[in-house]
Amino acid sequence: MSKIRVYELAKELGISSKELISLLMEEFGVEVKNHMSVIEDEDAELIKELLAGSETKSEENKSESIVDEYEKIAEEEVKDLSKKKKRKKETGDEKAQGDESSLSDIVEIGETISVNELAVKLKQPIADVIKNLMLSGVMAAINQEITFEIAEKVAEKYDILLNKKEEETKLEEVEEIIEEDANLSKRPAIITVMGHVDHGKTSLLDAIRKAKVTASEAGGITQHIGAYTVNVNGERLTFLDTPGHEAFTAMRARGAQITDVVVLVVAADDGIMPQTVEAINHCKAANVPLVVAINKMDRPGANIDRVKQELTEYGLVAEDWGGDTVCVPVSAKTHEGIDSLLEMLILTAEMQELKANPNRRGQGTVVEAQLDKGRGAVATLLVQNGTLNLGDSIIVGSTYGRIRAMFDDSGKKIKKAGPSIPVEILGLSEVPEAGDRFNVVKDEKTARQMAESRKSKLREEHLNSAHRVSLEDFYNQIREGKVKELAIIVKADVQGSVEAIKSSLEKLSTDDVKVRVIHAAVGAITETDVTLAAASNAVVIGFNVRPDNNAVSVAEKDKVDIKTYSIIYEAIEDIKSAMIGMLEPEYKEVIVGKAEVRETYKISSVGTIAGCYILTGKINRNNDIRLIRDGIVILQSKLSSLKRFKDDAKEVNAGYECGLTIEKFNDIKTGDVIEAYTMEAIIRKEL
């Protein structure tokens, strides 16, 4: 998990480090000592959301419309001009006075400064500074932080030179990291069981539970939740009860990687089968270590060596054959080898030094959730960090609630749960989705506000759709430094083609870009392939095979690029072209929104500002636009600014007012329609 320092985040948010520290401590119970303390990315994201949420709220409450705002600027400007004229008359030569002071005035500030502080430092009236900011296109409130570069421009107007102060020393960093470690303590490993159908995943999970849980629990397990914890010689292991790599990868595609170790079940009498290979590749793509359980050892046809031999074909060499893959022969039926398997899992987990901080507010992931007639939304949560307490207010994905009741894996009521412990909770307002993250926050009100703002963000994101890698834009992504590797999933009609395509594609790797086939198999392109592609940012290539219906709909939803070919050469050529940026995409135009110009304002330093109302869809600051007057396209261009009230907006939705200006164009008239559009690449190759 990546980290950020308090002062860095504070700067990003435009608040002081002190304010941020109190927010962190009060809202999230995150212990931070000073501005140099490091915080987890996830906490940073939550704080950002919290602040964004309150901003949206306050924006909604503002009564002044965008038009009022622009009117004010225009008025100010007129006043300013007449004042200047008056002053000029009075002083005769203003300019000379300015020159006198210019050389002596050098002021030192940091990377950012609030408008208020800047005014003090520049010894200028605050209103004047704000006005100057506005005239240079920056709408900032008194307490808002502005960057050094913006401050520099304003200072120039007063003939004052700004100097950037050096940032804090680095000495404290090392100490802080050691401090952080002190808060961490060992946590149980979280384990997922995978394997081919009928190789015994469910039986193995049952055998482990019976061997280790039932003994201590009178009456056995009454309550079944999506995960359970077992005790092995004083150490604990948590098993996720949804076997199979599909669920594992579906969670990963949603950004939730909760598994520390995978148990790969292979039936000793059947060997490696297609889904075993899928499971191996899904583990590799997720970079999770695996332990092989060679199951059904009680069966007459059991053959350990054959399984080990077959594993080597997938880069897994058993320890006793000189490799580092742990293989344990077991029988879920007779319980033979179950103890050794658990010991091996403990050892594998130890190698990873899994740690968490139990003394902070709980956070983790939803394992499963459903609506229960009598009890409402019921969710199985896996605590990954901190401690979850009865009565805690939590935000879960875009839903929220207060924990009314909490149960452990055997259905017993509990009051708290620490890291790696699965619990079932009641009290959520809606049913969350498996893979959703949860976080404990200060109170229910905060949780509700955050959930609301997440919901509207989700809606927006859904419209925008996350951008995944596609062959068409792969070259751009390489150029922008976003990717260094092209991950590919290959599906073909016969094994010969699978091998041929895989090796030809991998040979295309260069020093700059690696082509990596993360999964290759015979058969149609399935939903599982698409989910793996989504989770691993890969493209899917089909040769003489097609995606099934589920795969098509999931690919559309998750924006996964599927290409199908009937000539191997064409597939290779396409990838080659993608790598050197030669693949010309075919585009289609998509209208994203329409706005009507209701008022226009001319401001000499800005140009014509159009006060608009969004009729349909939405308008994004970066969209291409065209101006339509009486049904005739007058102009194709881009926006040079888009504002909601006084703030720059990235996007404005239907039903809202906005102010905008068009690049190098001022002849905007009331009644004009502005149409925003994007060019979307369309799937280029079909069979």
Ligand SMILES: Nc1nc2c(ncn2[C@@H]2O[C@H](COP(=O)(O)OP(=O)(O)OP(=O)(O)O)[C@@H](O)[C@H]2O)c(=O)[nH]1
């Ligand atoms: N003899 C023997 N049979 C086993 C063993 N483990 C599982 N089986 C049997 O194998 C069959 C499949 O076992 P499951 O546990 O349902 O397999 P699974 O991998 O969970 O199957 P799916 O959930 O359908 O993917 C069942 O009939 C089990 O009784 C074992 O160790 N020995």
